[in-house]
Amino acid sequence: MTPVPTYSAGIRLLPNAVTVLALCAGLSAVYFALQGRFELCVAAVGAAALCDALDGRLARLLDASTRIGAELDSLADLVSFGVSPALVLYLWQLDGNRLGWVVALVFAVCTALRLARFNTLIDVEDEVPYAKEFFVGVPAPAAALMAGIPLFVTLDFGPGWWSAPALVGVWALVVAGMMVSRLPTLSFKSVRVRPRLIAPLLVLVGLAAAALITVPFVGLAVVGLVYLALLPYTAYRHRWLARHPEAWNVPVRERRAVARAARSARRLGLRPPLRRRVAGRASAVARAVRRFGDDSAGAVQRAGRGNGRASGNGRARGPASTPRGRLRLGLRRR
Numbered sequence: 001m002t003p004v005p006t007y008s009a010g011i012r013l014l015p016n017a018v019t020v021l022a023l024c025a026g027l028s029a030v031y032f033a034l035q036g037r038f039e040l041c042v043a044a045v046g047a048a049a050l051c052d053a054l055d056g057r058l059a060r061l062l063d064a065s066t067r068i069g070a071e072l073d074s075l076a077d078l079v080s081f082g083v084s085p086a087l088v089l090y091l092w093q094l095d096g097n098r099l100g101w102v103v104a105l106v107f108a109v110c111t112a113l114r115l116a117r118f119n120t121l122i123d124v125e126d127e128v129p130y131a132k133e134f135f136v137g138v139p140a141p142a143a144a145l146m147a148g149i150p151l152f153v154t155l156d157f158g159p160g161w162w163s164a165p166a167l168v169g170v171w172a173l174v175v176a177g178m179m180v181s182r183l184p185t186l187s188f189k190s191v192r193v194r195p196r197l198i199a200p201l202l203v204l205v206g207l208a209a210a211a212l213i214t215v216p217f218v219g220l221a222v223v224g225l226v227y228l229a230l231l232p233y234t235a236y237r238h239r240w241l242a243r244h245p246e247a248w249n250v251p252v253r254e255r256r257a258v259a260r261a262a263r264s265a266r267r268l269g270l271r272p273p274l275r276r277r278v279a280g281r282a283s284a285v286a287r288a289v290r291r292f293g294d295d296s297a298g299a300v301q302r303a304g305r306g307n308g309r310a311s312g313n314g315r316a317r318g319p320a321s322t323p324r325g326r327l328r329l330g331l332r333r334r
Contacts, residue, residue: 015059016069019076022051026080033091039155041088042148042217042266048080049141074115081140082111085147088171092151093168098194103169107147110176111140118182129245134184134234138175142185145224152221186230 029044059065086104090126091288094100116138138146150171161167211219258284 012062012064015055016066016072018051018055019057019069019072022055022080026076027052029080029084030087033088037150038088038092038134039217039264042151042152042155042220044334045080045084045088045144045148046220049074049144050075052080052141056063066126072121076304077140077240078108078112082115082143083109085144086111089147089151089168089172092093093163093165097116097165099173100165100169103172107172107176111143112180114138114140114143114179130238131186133241134238135187136185137183138231140179140226143175143179145220146178146228147172149221149224152217152224156215156217156221183231184234186234186237238246292331 025044025048029041029048031039032040032044052073055069059069088103089102089107094103101205117136118139151160154160163203208219208223211222
């Protein structure tokens with residue numbers, strides 16, 4: 001039996017120390033903005049994002065996950081990716097506008113609401129199996145990246161239509177709205193890379209690092225735009241999983257076979273026989289999720305109530321006596 005490694009108290013404090021560094025980096029962005037050194041603001045927020053990506057993994061690696069660490073991480077994210085970007089944008093282009101401070105406040109408040117909702121969804125027990133593959137709304141670090149796209153472009157190409165105060169304010173409000181929306185976004189923690197794709201992926205990582213070193217601001221703007229372009233695909237993938245309960249417990253890499261089988265059945269004019277009855281409660285949850293959104297616990301309860309009402313209906317019908325019955329048996333009308 002392999003002994004469980006033990007770490008000293010100082011090593012176990014390392015994740016919280018990294019979180020505090022992220023908090024300091026986020027506040028430093030405001031300090032640099034007050035001096036008008038906006039390129040250093042971007043570097044400070046980038047350092048905060050790097051620390052935010054490391055602290056959770058260090059906590060799991062060292063078995064040092066604590067409740068205070070989770071709360072400290074949320075507070076650091078609020079400062080680094082909510083308050084700091086809002087103040088940086090305000091000091092950069094929105095200071096002379098009467099509505100500029102309103103935009104900064106809305107962005108910071110939406111970040112706080114996004115993080116509060118994330119913390120509450122962690123404790124949800126009756127969630128669908130694929131829920132861990134998605135976030136609800138745009139995460140705070142990604143929102144800070146997208147909100148800074150006009151600043152990144154301006155630092156490389158100079159002022160233009162992209163740096164107009166009205167456009168910067170409207171874009172910040174749009175990003176803030178995406179944070180508190182029900183829009184499903186991809187969780188990269190659940191992404192698994194096939195062994196044959198590791199080498200090409202490492203080459204792409206090297207190219208991205210070279211781009212960030214040579215043209216850092218253009219590279220950040222491109223990364224933000226790519227993330228924005230992935231949102232329609234993520235929404236489509238979320239809807240597809242909600243409509244196919246048979247793929248919920250299938251590994252991610254094997255879902256392509258399920259999708260190909262579904263496409264082949266549609267081309268042949270076939271329907272999966274007894275699909276709703278085979279799926280059972282999973283299908284009921286899927287219908288409730290599609291109807292009521294991402295509130296998984298509420299969807300399960302509504303699905304249960306719906307099944308209860310259906311079973312209490314006194315009128316009995318034959319399975320194929322109605323068009324709906326024929327569809328349940330996989331039959332098509334000629």
